[in-house]
Amino acid sequence: MVTILQLETATQVCSAALSVNGETIAVKELAAQNIHAGSLTLFIREVMTTAGLTYTDLDAVAVSKGPGSYTGLRIGVSTAKGLCFALDKPLIGIETLRMMAQGFLKTADNYTGLVCPMIDARRMEVFTGLYDHDLNEVLPVEAKIIEENAYQEQLKTQQLTFIGDGAMKCNTSIISPNAAFSDLNFNSSSNMSLLAYNAFTAGHFEDVAYFEPYYLKDFVVTQAKKKV
Known part of the structure; x- marks a missing residue:
């Protein structure tokens, strides 16, 4: 039995899910601006509690690796890497756009x-x-x-x-x-389940120490319009 924690933070959607053998068993998500930093770990805790699992039950952590929001990706990837370091579990990177396409094709x-x-x-x-x-x-x-x-x-x-x-x-x-x-939301960590399971069984893991999100474009800092 392969149990994977899955995180998606590439857009305004903050999403955490658990899957077993490629099937989603729990998911918690919300679409809103600037909630990832304060909500992601809470969502992780909630899906773990809902599924009745402990962190030692996990076989891997999967994260949406981009492209997408610079800040959102940093939060998701740093959280995933921290869990993998602490738990000594492998890290799986999932292409965000492929995950979205998978979600649509399921419907x-x-x-x-x-x-x-x-x-x-x-x-x-x-x-x-x-x-x-x-x-x-x-x-x-x-x-x-x-x-x-x-x-x-x-x-x-x-x-x-x-x-x-x-x-x-x-x-x-x-x-x-x-x-x-389609205006439906496909940026859900639940759409990683089969992709993450296939990656796990194929042994396609990321280097936890050196893995970085796929930003696609450089981060641009803009100046505030109002002077303080």
Whole structure:
């Protein structure tokens, strides 16, 4: 039996879940601004209590590794690494966009089109990738400015479903009868369960000492508009 604690903090969603053999058994999450630092450890404690498990029962810790919010990723990854150090457990890094695509595909059994997860990166820029219905990467992960005629080559022949908090702001730019948009939340740690289990059984672990989030873009410090 493989028991994995899973953490997702790449967006405004703060999420913790437990899975056994790739099936989610407990999850606690909330979407709100600036709650990760104060809520993540509380959510972890709650799912452990709900499942009736202790930390020594864990076989690994999985964390959403990005791209996404710089601060959110730092909180999630540092928490995961701290647990792995303290418990001497392996660390699993899960690609955030692939996790989102997996979440959508769980809700669409007969879907044969492409899935395009999008994380809001301000203005008309998003962190995005493109996956087929088997989670194979069709287009690589990138920071992309969505302009008119984006994805038109793929939309000529296939249905594309755009998901995530960056997708809805693009629905006036991406125009096609083959384009669909979902405003459902797929940034849930529960969507890591099968991916984390497969990584565990394959022995795909991160180096706890040197693992860093996949930021995709450098952190930019902006100056406050108001003078104090």
